[in-house]
Amino acid sequence: MSWTKVCPLTEIPKLGSRLVRTEKTDIGIFRTxxxxxxxxxxxxxxxxxxxxxxxxxxxxxxxxxxSWKISLVDGKAEEPDVGQTACYAVKVEDGMVYLEI
Structure with a gap:
């Protein structure tokens, strides 16, 4: 696994997201x-x-x-719904967003 530079944090709107396409899957990067x-x-x-x-x-x-509500912390659906989606490691350093894939 390695860290991949995605974009400056400022390119992801507050309460918004950005889509990152990889060879295996699409990943949503979310900003609170x-x-x-x-x-x-x-x-x-x-x-x-x-x-x-x-x-x-x-x-x-x-x-x-x-309108299923999915936790950004652990990918789990909010009860009473049941299910989970994968989470990925992400970090912000010097204003840049990095994703571990």
């Missing part, structure tokens, strides 16, 4: 209102909705298809 950054597999565990197109609030993202 307090500038925390998270990375999840872009596919909702429910019906495969594109999480990067969802609404970010607190430390969750709401899937744009059926």
């Amino acid at each position: 209102e307090d500038d925390r950054v998270f990375a999840l597999n872009n596919t909702c565990p429910h019906k495969g909705g594109p999480l990067s197109q969802g609404i970010v609030y607190g430390d969750k993202v709401a899937c744009p298809l059926h």
